[in-house]
Amino acid sequence: MFLHAQGELALGSRLKAVSESLYAAANAAYREAGHDIDAHWFPVLRYLQVRGPASVTEIAAAIGQTHPAVSQLAAKLRAQGWITRRTDRSDARRGVLELSAEAERKLDRLGPVWCAIRRAAAAAAVRDGGTLLDALGAFEADIASGRLAADIRAHHARLKDATIEIAPYRRDWAVHFERLNAEWLQRWFTLEEVDRAVLGDPQAHVIDPGGAILFATLDGEVIGTCALLKEAPGVYELSKMAVESGFRGFGAGRKLLEAAIAEFQRRRGRTLFLESSKRLGPALQLYESGGFVHHPAPRPGSHYQRADVYMVYEPEKAKRLRAKAAPRKQLRVVGR
Template identity: 30%
Template sequence: MEFYNKVGKMALGSRLRRLSEKLTEQAGEVYKVYDIDMNPKWFPVFYALAEGEDKSIMQIAQEISHSHPSVSTIVKEMVKNGVAQEIANKADGRKNYIRLTDKGWEINKHIQVQYTDVNTAVENALNETQYNIWKAIEEWEFLLEQKSLLNRVIDEKKLRESANVQVVDYKPEYQAAFKRLNEEWITQYFKMEETDYKSLDHPDDYILNKGGHILMAIYNNEPVGACALIKMDSDMYELAKMAVSPKAKGKGIGFILGNACIAKAKSLGAKKIYLESNTILKPAINLYHKLGFKKVTGIPSPYERCNIQMMLEL
């Protein structure tokens, strides 16, 4: 127990595996008490087959929430020990179904009293505990179905790394990075257009001097993201030239830049923010939806690659 107290909650999986192994080992001793010739790990498959219906391995796997390879391995062991048998599917000779053998049905007959005693023993153990592990497992299964442990860890990684991201105002020394970041993503999916070259080569003339703003995302002292607000009229700006370096993906930089641009637009008295994109850029479109943008139509675009327009009402 000292190891788990030292490592903490990140060893949850290992600790549950340890508990599972202990329960499985003790279950094996229980079977001996009732003179039942069965491996504890067979139990879910055995119980599913004991309902009396012939079932395919896929059906069993879905019923007991095990993987197909896991059920296949268990079935092979049960067949080898004479507890189960494979039979051809009459409707489709290429498929086999699984059923209990006479030995399996004999085990099922004698195991019923064991079920009664085990169920009562587990109920009594649960009543002795402060926290009901059965209900806790149900809660964890539900939580992990809603959001996997992988996604939870990725979100924490983003939060930790995003704390080191700074959003700063554009300076002339960022011009090369501003152009490079945008060229990277544009040329990956499309081709550079005349309007791109104008705004990226001369951001002062085409963005800043016309009342617009450019924000840069800095991570570990390096520009890794950029986004521009181009003034369209007195109360509307265009969110444009948003780009994040491929080597900085997964840190939530696009979301940070987007929120920074929205805050900047509000400080400038804007009532709307408009943007143009392309639906093949699914992560970008998802980001814009997350930021609150909604699809609109009717505004002429200077870009060939534009096939969706979106607006955010501030």
């Protein structure tokens, strides 16, 4: 091709062409999976999904696009029902964008497609190694030949057929424990000092004192986590439960909760409690369905400034709930 012969002089032009080809490949993957998102919208929608409501100025600075470009896209997304605009509760002069409830639902199902695109693109980028131009040429060839699209389809098929599994703590997964929890804490609250300590060194603050950390995986991808913190002999706190944006609604949270309760019982624990917030409605419903009962006041001596909910696990209630529920397949915990 002509541009290839121009070497580094045509790098920008080739990267732009590859960018548009990747958008097309991503859109094809979305359509095949039954999603109506456009790949060009991804940076804005993903930012709002992960970070929460934000102004056009904040979004533009974070994703490296101009204010007019983000403003124009925001207008389009508002017209199509993906986002809404409201006045900032802390500053009435400032407007912020946020996802609509329907957009939240749609994006929470996109994790497998995003994972498939990432896997295929990562493999194409390093296929032949060599210089940047060599890698770019290999990438272009993969797109032109249809290999990238085929790889995305194959990865997505694997992920759709995969079963969520629960695995115990591994030192090399500590980064996921921190990543997943930091994401949701920064979306809904702020990282408190106790969070920074536990997430920064889970071995010292959770495992060594006698607690446990569990991970939810899908075809090898870590998509969720939770911890059992040992408060005292026989007393444990269910804490740091988080599921990655894009993989919510697939049952990872429930499997983590069931596995954490099973681990608590395996250790012959006497008391299992948790602290949460009234802002987290779906999470509270999950805990209630798992046998946790609300106590009328926050826990005395709570570690967290954000906590205004205190719940304790009651095995008898859990048994009654299980008796009413439809039979489920036995939970598989690997690596035990």
